[in-house]
Amino acid sequence: MPTVYLESPPMNENNTGVQFITISADQAGQRIDNFLRTRLKGVPKSMIYRIVRKGEVRVNKKRVKPEYKLEDGDELRIPPVRQSEPEQAPVSVHLDKVAALADAVLYEDDHLLILNKPSGTAVHGGSGLSFGVIEGLRALRPAAHFLELVHRLDRDTSGVLLIAKKRSALRLLHEQLRLKGMQKDYLALVRGEWPSHNKAVSAPLIKNILASGERIVRVGIEGKPSETRFKVEERFTRATLVKASPVTGRTHQIRVHAQFAGHPIAFDDRYGDAEFDRFLKGTGLHRLFLHAAALRFDHPATGETMRIEAPLDNELRQCLAYMRLNHK
Structure with a gap:
């Protein structure tokens, strides 16, 4: 390549x-x-x-x-700054990854750039990763003076990702996040039959960072208040497609809350269930089934309320098609 x-x-x-x-x-x-x-x-x-x-x-x-x-x-x-430590290695950017980001743009204007982030791509390089969304966008937009993440998605989560192209836009969008003025809706395929009456999970979350740099989150009474709202979208044998809407924005929140409720997400390598993943083997799924499907917010320049939707990738669509045919 x-x-x-x-x-x-x-x-x-x-x-x-x-x-x-x-x-x-x-x-x-x-x-x-x-x-x-x-x-x-x-x-x-x-x-x-x-x-x-x-x-x-x-x-x-x-x-x-x-x-x-x-x-x-x-x-x-x-003060004067000299390189007293080795410089960071050059960023290696594969052409196919850059091309994928170019094809993933859902919306762009002078203030915003919105992507349907592919699964498997980190939002930032670092921690052993030389390539992330921001590095790829800077390769695509070399003349852009400002490109910063408004929020984050886990590396294996796909879907709507909002990037600010101006500092003023970033500040106003962060204010919307702080005031819970953004509506984020995810789709997740979870183990078992999610009860229709279970419309929200409120459980405090604690983030631990291991020596390797890996982040692990668990429910604990001393954690930060966290809430996710859930709605059943479709039922299958031994699985449920749910819409998850986080009220707070903690690390791995949806994944940990789904696990805490007894319904871990398919192919979650940290909080999932190996037996459930084996059950899904015939679907062709090999990635975390968590997708940021829609984002609603007010445009930082015009004030217009925008709702951006991101279509599922081929692997997620094929998985659902298989489940509808064989496990409805």
């Missing part, structure tokens, strides 16, 4: 000396660590956190913490 190599963008020449930056209204609202990671392309994340913690980065001549949120008019001092 031919491969294109994209070198990490070079740092601005001003990075060889002290930089003084006045934060604009469009830049305000973001954490200083995220701002620096965007500004200092090619500088390791560990170095960025180090210069903030040591007080070498100043805001209005004062030390700040990495989580400090920049305000309009802030005067930011950035």
